[in-house]
Amino acid sequence: MTILKNYLLTALVLLISLVSKAQQPVSGIIYSSDGKPAGGVNLELKDLKKFTISDSAGHFEFTNIAAGSYQLVASFAGLQTKSQFVQFSVSQPAPVIITLEEDSRELQEVIVASKKTINNQPLTVGKVSIDPMDLPQSITVVGQSTIKDQQAQRLSDVVRNVNGVYLAGARASTQETFYARGYNFSSNNMFKNGSRVNTGSFPEMSSLEKVEVLKGSAAILYGNVAPGGIINMVTKQPRFTAGGEVSLRAGSYGLLKPAVDFYGPLSKKVAYRINGTYEKADSYRASVSSERFYINPSILVKFNQKTSLLLHGDYLNHGFTPDFGIGSIADTLIPNVSRSAFMGTQWQYNDVAQATASANLKHAFNDNWNLVANLSYQNYSRDYYGVERIQAKQNGDWSRPLGKINSKENYYIANVDLTGRFKTGSVNHTLLAGLDADRYNTTAYSYDIAGKIYDTFNILNPSKFIQRADIPVATALTRTTTPVTRAGFYVQDLLHLSDKLKLLAGVRWSMQQS
Structure with a gap:
């Protein structure tokens, strides 16, 4: 009986070893038509009903995939949905390269995934493409749509969307001072596009793509900062698709605010x-x-x-x-x-x-x-x-x-x-x-x-x-x-x-x- 148990145990170990060797990750990178890595793209292995999303570098990965042929679907709002079969070999797990073309006329497919929200996409403030769910700090991102819909005039209008961060003073309406967890967000804790910025002025909200708030200690990445957290303002980026917007805001007490925003390609590069x-x-x-x-x-x-x-x-x-x-x-x-x-x-x-x-x-x-x-x-x-x-x-x-x-x-x-x-x-x-x-x-x-x-x-x-x-x-x-x-x-x-x-x-x- 003991010998039989040993044989069964050995066979079980070998089976697990074979299965683990056959289970490998499938990875790749997504590009847009202008050659830039495409972040936030939804990907699905149709046969296995597995989902993931590309990070800001366009990289994606499915783990524990057996060798074989699978239908891979990539989709993103404004880009043409692309479906292709990928052949995966354990001995040669080559990365999958996918290029998505612009499609302003229609959206062929929408995949709703829990990781698609702006607060679950890789952040500029983290300096590396890491899912916020994997970071120990509490993170909130206020996107451009929220900033625009709320007609935010000042940074305090945006920060009110963030729990635990509040406006502590304005000193004769000459500047705004924010606090979190009892600590002051001075110039050491305020950033624009990852670089420290002076807090003695009111940043222009219409220029921002998003505002990232990282609560808790960020000293490893940014050095001399108070432990309450940091605020990083990300400005709007150039685009290889032409477009623009002209707006006029008017309000009480003589408020008048015209604004322009134009973008597009000057050449292919x-x-x-x-x-x-x-x-x-x-x-x-x-x-x-x-x-x-x-x-x-x-x-x-x-x-x-x-x-x-x-x-x-x-x-x-x-x-x-x-x-x-x-x-x-x-x-x-x-x-x-x-x-x-x-x-x-x-x-x-x-x-x-x-x-x-x-x-x-x-x-x-x-x-x-x-x-x-x-x-x-x-x-x-x-x-x-x-x-x-x-x-x-x-x-x-x-x-x-x-x-x-x-x-x-x-x-x-x-x-x-x-x-x-x-x-x-x-x-x-x-x-x-x-x-x-x-x-x-x-x-x-x-x-x-x-x-x-x-x-x-x-x-x-x-x-x-x-x-x-x-x-x-x-x-x-x-x-x-x-x-x-x-x-x-x-x-x-x-x-x-x-x-x-x-x-x-x-x-x-x-x-x-x-």
Whole structure:
């Protein structure tokens, strides 16, 4: 009986071994007609009723597939559905290459899969094409359709769609400060296209393709960041199909906002996109107004199927009236005044100018290994002058203090990332290795008027005192230049232990000098 058991056990082990050898992954890559990898494409093995979706690099994979011939169907909105038979051999599991053509007339087939939502597609913020379900952080993506449908004017309008992230302050409506998990999202935690961006301005929402919010620690990938999370704004990209849009938004208090967005091919290998807007508005608060101009050109050069270069730039100029609201009485009471009451001076102002330029180079060595290099430059300046926060006495008298900010910043940012997929034994790996460095030069001035009283104003009875109308001369006393240099090296590996069990491990070395 013992010998029989041993024979049966040996036969069972051999059978399992043979089955495991016959079960192999089927992988490949999807391209669009312009030669770019196509992410988010639905794929189905008809015979086995198995589904998957391609990542941002166009890569897809079906696991545990026996050798044989299968019907593979690829579909995506706006592209022609393609069906082909693939012959899979255990000895030669060659990758499947599929090219989908444009089809603007009809959608031949729609496959609904749970992974198709924007919050389940690979993210720019992760620096590597990983399904968000495999990342330990909580991630939310607000797409362009939501931004457009909600007519978002400011980033706070978009962030309100994200649980756990909230607007904590606006400081006289001059900037927005966000918090998550008790931590401040300062300039260290705000990104545009993966590069840090200054938070002293209001980003233009009409230029964005999506907003990615990663909650929790992101220090391995981005270095010196607060543990609350990061916000990454992804701008609209050039397209090889011609199109465009002209819109006009009008609203209460004189809001007028025309916008344009045009894109298309310049040649078979070069595509462009340019979008811009002008915005002018008053406010429910008397004497408060805003005027801004924004333009965002970009060029995509497709050298071949493996190498591309994206050149991107934008410029924002925003001038508006700082508004600290109606203030408080004796630091405890809200004054009983009209919401249209303006407590500031008629001349106070806040002028912001911000320009960015970046170059992003992508190269695919093969279907599994990719290199991404990014260079970015940002110039930011702010000129603010006015009276500060409203803190009146019990009788409503308020001594209006002066404040002035004049700062200029220059950011230089670079990073290189190598990503790859490989296998050791039965474990699949998604590897990321990268270098990043940035240099900030900030120049700020202090003035002799800081803290000085401009005049006395009664917030309950504005006619009680005669108000000044002149603009005091502000003389610069000191100039402070603060250089900050940061650099880091990081390695991250996602181990696919099974279809449902993944392990993400990483390490980072960082340096900062100031």
